[in-house]
Amino acid sequence: MNQPISSLSRRDFLSKTVTGVGAGMVLGAPTILRAAEAGSSDKIHVALCGMGKQGRVLFEAMSNIPGLHFQAVCDIWDYNRQGGVAKVKALQGHVPKAYSDIDEMLATEKGLDAVIVATPDFWHSPHTVKCLEAGLNVYCEKMMSNTIDGARAMVKAMEKSGKLCQIGHQRRSNPRYRFVLDQLINGNKICGQIVNINAQWNRAVNSSRDIAFSPKLTIKQDILEKYGFKNMQQFMNWRTFRDLSGGPISDLGAHQIDIFNWFLGATPKAVFASGGRDFFKEREHFDNVMAIFDYDTPQGGVRAFYQVLTTTSAGGGYWESFMGTEGNIKMSEQTAFTTLFREDSAPSWDPLVERGFLKKKAAVPKPAASSGGAIASYESKPPEGFELPGDLPMIKLASGYSPKPPHQPHLENFFAAVASQGAVKLNCDARHAFLSEAPIYYVNPSALSHQPIQFTPEQLSV
Amino acid sequence: MSTETEPCCATPTQPCCATPNLGLTCGALLLRLWLAVRAIQTGMEKYAGTSVSDQPVKMDGSANAYGLSTASSVKEYAMSHYHGVPAGLMDKFKAEPLMHSYSLGSFTLDPLKIYDVVLGPTLLVLGVMLLLGIATRTSLFLQGLLYISLTWGLILIKQDDGVSWLGGHLVLIVMALALADHNRFAILKKW
Numbered sequence: 001m002n003q004p005i006s007s008l009s010r011r012d013f014l015s016k017t018v019t020g021v022g023a024g025m026v027l028g029a030p031t032i033l034r035a036a037e038a039g040s041s042d043k044i045h046v047a048l049c050g051m052g053k054q055g056r057v058l059f060e061a062m063s064n065i066p067g068l069h070f071q072a073v074c075d076i077w078d079y080n081r082q083g084g085v086a087k088v089k090a091l092q093g094h095v096p097k098a099y100s101d102i103d104e105m106l107a108t109e110k111g112l113d114a115v116i117v118a119t120p121d122f123w124h125s126p127h128t129v130k131c132l133e134a135g136l137n138v139y140c141e142k143m144m145s146n147t148i149d150g151a152r153a154m155v156k157a158m159e160k161s162g163k164l165c166q167i168g169h170q171r172r173s174n175p176r177y178r179f180v181l182d183q184l185i186n187g188n189k190i191c192g193q194i195v196n197i198n199a200q201w202n203r204a205v206n207s208s209r210d211i212a213f214s215p216k217l218t219i220k221q222d223i224l225e226k227y228g229f230k231n232m233q234q235f236m237n238w239r240t241f242r243d244l245s246g247g248p249i250s251d252l253g254a255h256q257i258d259i260f261n262w263f264l265g266a267t268p269k270a271v272f273a274s275g276g277r278d279f280f281k282e283r284e285h286f287d288n289v290m291a292i293f294d295y296d297t298p299q300g301g302v303r304a305f306y307q308v309l310t311t312t313s314a315g316g317g318y319w320e321s322f323m324g325t326e327g328n329i330k331m332s333e334q335t336a337f338t339t340l341f342r343e344d345s346a347p348s349w350d351p352l353v354e355r356g357f358l359k360k361k362a363a364v365p366k367p368a369a370s371s372g373g374a375i376a377s378y379e380s381k382p383p384e385g386f387e388l389p390g391d392l393p394m395i396k397l398a399s400g401y402s403p404k405p406p407h408q409p410h411l412e413n414f415f416a417a418v419a420s421q422g423a424v425k426l427n428c429d430a431r432h433a434f435l436s437e438a439p440i441y442y443v444n445p446s447a448l449s450h451q452p453i454q455f456t457p458e459q460l461s462v
Numbered sequence: 463m464s465t466e467t468e469p470c471c472a473t474p475t476q477p478c479c480a481t482p483n484l485g486l487t488c489g490a491l492l493l494r495l496w497l498a499v500r501a502i503q504t505g506m507e508k509y510a511g512t513s514v515s516d517q518p519v520k521m522d523g524s525a526n527a528y529g530l531s532t533a534s535s536v537k538e539y540a541m542s543h544y545h546g547v548p549a550g551l552m553d554k555f556k557a558e559p560l561m562h563s564y565s566l567g568s569f570t571l572d573p574l575k576i577y578d579v580v581l582g583p584t585l586l587v588l589g590v591m592l593l594l595g596i597a598t599r600t601s602l603f604l605q606g607l608l609y610i611s612l613t614w615g616l617i618l619i620k621q622d623d624g625v626s627w628l629g630g631h632l633v634l635i636v637m638a639l640a641l642a643d644h645n646r647f648a649i650l651k652k653w
Contacts, residue, residue, distance in 0.1 A: 175528040182528075183521075356521040390519035390530030401514040401535070409529070 191324025247285030511543025595648025
């Protein structure tokens with residue numbers, strides 16, 4: 001039966017997330033649910049640490065989740081801080097407390113349950129560790145840190161504090177990704193043996209240029225230096241500096257390389273990378289990077305190629321392609337980039353279509369052979385195309401209907417875990433995120449040295 | 463004999479002065495109907511919107527456990543969907559200097575907002591008046607003024623195709639006024 005879209009109540013939210021137990025997404029906790037219905041005092045009190053671009057993306061996704069109370073906003077930049085305060089006021093009708101320093105916020109604010117950390121990468125680890133040590137649950141954006149030691153410190157702090165620490169690899173909570181892994185790859189093994197992975201995030205030059213700022217909004221130099229920035233240009237464009245971030249391979253690539261490891265259930269044994277400053281010649285980080293990861297899996301060897309290009313959008317945006325002997329799953333957060341192909345020699349997928357696991361795509365007309373029989377005899381038959389059977393649910397916003405934002409399920413998982421005091425399991429806690437992220441820290445060193453890096457267990461462990 | 467040559471009524475504007483002509487009467491009725499339908503349906507569309515519903519994807523006959531869903535949308539009419547001026551055009555109008563609001567002491571007059579509110583109901587009322595034949599000349603004239611106002615707006619934002627389109631409407635209104643003497647089946651023939 002069709003369900004009209006409406007605003008979810010807190011009760012609906014919790015009951016619906018708990019319904020996902022069967023999918024392994026969450027675990028129910030009836031006593032928590034009864035308490036959750038008690039009243040507004042039961043709300044989850046949240047502080048927003050970092051209200052820049054990504055902080056705003058997360059806030060927009062959280063604004064659809066019932067039962068949250070945004071108690072404080074923290075950002076060193078007046079512009080972001082005031083913008084964040086205005087957004088919170090517009091959502092919940094009263095002004096949250098505003099701070100420019102996280103230490104002051106943690107010392108002053110009482111009754112906080114969780115902090116959303118969306119500060120620059122080199123602040124992720126110090127901020128997350130501070131919050132965990134203060135007894136707060138943390139949702140921290142990926143990449144965990146700009147250094148592997150920073151990431152290790154986060155795992156240790158999470159485990160020492162006993163608090164929850166979710167890392168923002170939001171695909172881990174995406175129903176489409178979870179379904180593909182559980183049902184198509186592991187359950188029905190539609191790929192056969194996965195022998196190769198190919199993925200990319202290609203972004204046009206115009207989307208990769210330095211972010212400009214109004215001189216009137218410049219932060220005072222002593223404040224910039226206090227928080228680790230040489231100047232306002234560096235503050236605005238920290239993603240391009242080696243001491244502040246991992247560059248495009250961690251900024252964009254981390255999301256997708258995480259999926260390699262998650263879907264294969266393995267970490268790579270080696271990486272070989274190449275990169276260059278091909279267009280943005282003044283930048284510290286490479287603007288284009290290509291990396292090949294070698295995996296040993298129980299099924300056999302897998303090579304995973306990843307490229308992040310911040311200089312061209314050619315090649316069709318961002319996606320991950322899992323190539324197997326019997327089929328290929330080309331996935332993306334963007335539904336339009338998602339297609340599944342069955343090899344001609346593979347068993348029919350029609351039974352899966354009948355069961356509702358797949359939808360058949362309209363057949364693409366075969367191009368007329370122009371090269372004659374000699375070359376055609378070496379070609380494979382064009383594979384059959386399929387689609388996933390569904391998408392994220394629609395939600396009603398002030399501007400109309402829209403698919404649920406991609407970060408929302410991951411945040412819902414985090415808050416369900418907070419509300420249930422850990423009975424609901426996080427989909428990507430700091431330890432699991434570390435296992436996935438650790439190999440990424442070696443991509444830039446490999447590209448700089450032009451040498452492959454064979455991983456030792458110590459390199460990839462906490 | 464003399465009575466046969468005298469006017470049938472005191473003033474030449476009275477409908478009975480028109481020479482009965484089935485073709486012109488049909489023409490008047492068709493124009494009236496076209497313009498009425500045009501106005502009524504355009505007014506109704508101002509209340510049109512989309513209702514979206516989600517359906518859980520069924521796997522092996524039951525709802526999937528992952529939260530995958532398929533959305534279907536249905537067009538519906540409701541007061542809550544009302545939008546006088548389409549959102550896309552509204553943004554362009556707001557950027558026009560001639561469309562700004564006026565401050566009258568503590569009261570702010572925003573002509574664009576007022577126009578947005580009254581456009582739909584006005585189209586509906588004038589359309590229904592025309593359909594039923596209530597003061598046909600007056601309703602045609604008012605509808606002409608309304609289309610002129612729309613034309614002015616489209617000139618401002620350089621929508622030349624729309625200006626031509628509305629010009630065609632105005633020609634039809636003028637033709638309907640010219641044939642008004644042949645109008646029949648009207649509830650209120652006066653005005």
